[in-house]
Amino acid sequence: MTRLQKHCALKTLALAATLLLAPMAAQAVQPDEILPDPAMEQRARDISKDLRCLVCRNENIDDSNAELARDLRLLVRERLVEGDSNDQVIDYVVDRYGEYVLLNPTTQGGNWILWAAGPIMLVIGLGIAISFTRRRASQEEIVVQALSEDEEARLREILKD
Template structure:
């Protein structure tokens, strides 16, 4: 009996660890192939309310509307690319969890490497200038500074 409880607890923990899918039973398509395509497309679409959740994981009303829209377009006979193009045309590229690298997004994709390159250049100039003009050493102390240092060290 103890082993059954342990297995039951393990299965419960495993089920809770799975990603929560917010797809309601009334949204599921009768055709398993279309439903599989809808689920795959839903994983690539961002919930506009929840930010970095896919519409497949979100419980927001807008995510539900997007899931229904995806299924509606698939039932109408659209290809996966046509469905994505339709939704991007309606909501913008922000709806994609993995936006493309073309168009205006090229600036966003290039900003990281450009920032790193700029930081390396600035660091190089700083280190070069620092090596060319060494700072003051202990030998460069004035007589007054040396006297003050000796006084501090005696205490």
């Protein structure tokens, strides 16, 4: 086997291992957490993908291995078993942990400032850019005058030294 063939074989093996192990790493839900009813389990997964792990921050609770994420997964399933709707489960979790637990926060309350900040900053930036270009265009051009004979002579003198 040539060196190139060995290198290609190792890359192929590494790719295969990654593809086989990736699904295991993607879901942190333990077998003892899974509900026996597939429809109810799917509802739990749908709710969980929208809830943030408070430890990992930008991971949903299904993808996180943190203990708090496990507690939240169990809480979601417990509320579903008690008969809550998806919205009631989300409201319950938000009431306990705050809106930060939502991966996609609402535009209600103080969050509207965060949602509006980007477009407002864009408008302000465009206003500054337009103002700058208009001001610059209205300025007079700087006229460059040619050097006098005395100035040219002095310049030649300085450059010779």
